[in-house]
Amino acid sequence: MATVKYDESTRIYPGNDAPSVDRLNIDIADGEFLVLVGPSGSGKSTALRMLAGLEEVNGGKIWIGDRDVTNLSPKDRDVAMVFQNYALYPHMSVADNMGFALKIAGVDKGEIRKRVEEAAKILDLEPYLERKPKALSGGQRQRVAMGRAIVRSPQVFLMDEPLSNLDAKLRVQTRTQIASLQRRLGVTTVYVTHDQVEAMTMGDRIAVLKDGILQQVATPREMYDSPANVFVAGFIGSPAMNLVSVPVTDGGVKFGSHTLPVSRDALAGGGSNVIVGVRPEDVEVTSGEGLELTVDVVEELGADAYVYGTPTDENIRLEGGDDALAKPFIARVDGRRVPMKGDKVFVQPNADHMHVFNADSGARLSG
Numbered sequence: 001m002a003t004v005k006y007d008e009s010t011r012i013y014p015g016n017d018a019p020s021v022d023r024l025n026i027d028i029a030d031g032e033f034l035v036l037v038g039p040s041g042s043g044k045s046t047a048l049r050m051l052a053g054l055e056e057v058n059g060g061k062i063w064i065g066d067r068d069v070t071n072l073s074p075k076d077r078d079v080a081m082v083f084q085n086y087a088l089y090p091h092m093s094v095a096d097n098m099g100f101a102l103k104i105a106g107v108d109k110g111e112i113r114k115r116v117e118e119a120a121k122i123l124d125l126e127p128y129l130e131r132k133p134k135a136l137s138g139g140q141r142q143r144v145a146m147g148r149a150i151v152r153s154p155q156v157f158l159m160d161e162p163l164s165n166l167d168a169k170l171r172v173q174t175r176t177q178i179a180s181l182q183r184r185l186g187v188t189t190v191y192v193t194h195d196q197v198e199a200m201t202m203g204d205r206i207a208v209l210k211d212g213i214l215q216q217v218a219t220p221r222e223m224y225d226s227p228a229n230v231f232v233a234g235f236i237g238s239p240a241m242n243l244v245s246v247p248v249t250d251g252g253v254k255f256g257s258h259t260l261p262v263s264r265d266a267l268a269g270g271g272s273n274v275i276v277g278v279r280p281e282d283v284e285v286t287s288g289e290g291l292e293l294t295v296d297v298v299e300e301l302g303a304d305a306y307v308y309g310t311p312t313d314e315n316i317r318l319e320g321g322d323d324a325l326a327k328p329f330i331a332r333v334d335g336r337r338v339p340m341k342g343d344k345v346f347v348q349p350n351a352d353h354m355h356v357f358n359a360d361s362g363a364r365l366s367g
């Protein structure tokens with residue numbers, strides 16, 4: 001087991017101007033499950049491959065425990081990687097697939113057998129050891145790929161979207177299994193996904209990347225309650241946080257007809273406008289005060305309903321939409337008291353769960 005440290009780690013691919021991973025700093029604790037999450041092209045796989053030794057590091061360093069591994073070859077780093085396409089050898093049995101790396105490393109047959117059997121037991125693969133991969137289900141194949149990493153008892157597990165080939169239901173089951181397995185084995189793990197739900201449910205901490213730049217590292221709870229900037233606020237959480245640009249007034253900010261109290265200190269760094277963020281579950285539907293919406297769609301879920309609306313004031317647009325499609329404002333309401341499509345409703349953030357961001361930089365202003 002070991003700690004992992006990204007220390008100003010930078011990767012610029014040959015022929016590119018911008019770094020794909022730009023001065024990344026993350027300290028990962030011994031035994032921690034760290035999830036790297038971000039949109040496509042944000043540099044997640046590159047960061048993972050730099051740690052694996054599969055990608056050159058052009059600036060900064062990478063540490064595993066107290067070893068500077070920046071220039072070590074992959075085989076000398078004592079890491080095991082699980083890829084998206086498990087790349088099992090089709091002509092080999094499950095047991096041989098799992099033991100292959102040990103065989104190459106010259107480990108003796110009895111020891112290989114022992115470690116494969118242990119891993120198979122942990123992963124519920126004992127009945128399948130003599131089968132070929134093609135005679136397994138997707139979930140079983142995924143577990144064989146995990147088994148290959150486990151038998152090597154490495155210092156660090158690296159996983160790059162290992163669940164993306166599974167169907168939705170199996171993905172949910174398997175993510176729970178991987179998270180509990182990791183906790184049982186206690187091996188430091190870096191796990192890449194673009195799925196923020198996977199990140200929230202699996203990680204001890206989450207690191208959010210955008211354009212190769214680290215946005216925030218925090219526990220799922222911290223990240224949800226105090227996103228560091230507008231990007232993280234909009235990326236973590238589903239349905240996404242509502243983000244509305246509003247004018248600053250005396251003693252607060254103007255949210256439709258209502259003035260939301262915000263301390264002068266919190267607004268000190270902002271300009272004449274700030275972005276107010278409110279999660280759908282923190283929206284209060286009021287009678288006649290706040291931001292007026294026209295209800296476009298009501299999604300009934302039984303206990304709750306989600307109301308999707310458009311501000312009646314055409315000057316107010318929500319952040320995070322694309323140009324073609326105005327982003328709706330989303331409010332969660334009691335499933336027994338839902339408005340109708342076409343109704344006008346007024347919404348306000350619950351003052352205890354409101355987020356304020358700088359309109360230019362996107363940085364968080366409120367505590």
Ligand SMILES: Nc1ncnc2c1ncn2[C@@H]1O[C@H](COP(=O)(O)OP(=O)(O)OP(=O)(O)O)[C@@H](O)[C@H]1O
Pocket residue numbers: 013014016020038039040041042043044045046047194
């Ligand atoms: N071999 C390469 N040569 C040049 N540019 C590359 C290479 N590999 C990746 N890139 C670029 O580096 C950036 C980060 O890519 P990376 O694969 O790390 O993203 P990612 O976050 O893993 O995305 P995804 O979710 O789609 O897998 C992208 O802009 C990509 O185009």
Ligand SMILES: [Mg+2]
Pocket residue numbers: 044045046
């Ligand atoms: Mg990737």
